Amino acid sequence: MKQKIKSNGRIIIDPKIMVGKPVIKGTRIPIYVVLNLLGNGHTYEEVIKNYPDLTKQDIIAAIKFASKFTNFEEVSA
Numbered sequence: 319m320k321q322k323i324k325s326n327g328r329i330i331i332d333p334k335i336m337v338g339k340p341v342i343k344g345t346r347i348p349i350y351v352v353l354n355l356l357g358n359g360h361t362y363e364e365v366i367k368n369y370p371d372l373t374k375q376d377i378i379a380a381i382k383f384a385s386k387f388t389n390f391e392e393v394s395a
Contacts, residue, residue: 321363327342327343327379328357328375328376328379328380329342329343329349329379329380329383330343330345336348340383342371342372342376342379342380344371345369345371345372345373347369347371347372349383349384351369352365352369352372352376352377352380353380353381355368356377356381362374362377365377
């Protein structure tokens with residue numbers, strides 16, 4: 319069963335932008351880039367320094383989006 323993930327207003331999915339990958343609204347920055355940076359130990363400030371179009375709220379929105387995306391009852395590996 320497919321589950322639809324609702325955007326939180328800061329994240330968009332548009333097939334015309336980055337082939338439909340979730341991105342920060344108004345940018346072409348995919349949320350996986352933001353999450354990879356955070357996962358590799360970068361701070362919010364470092365991410366914003368590298369991507370000045372982002373705000374702390376954008377980064378938090380990316381984390382919340384990923385949290386919703388991975389919150390499924392059953393996961394198979």
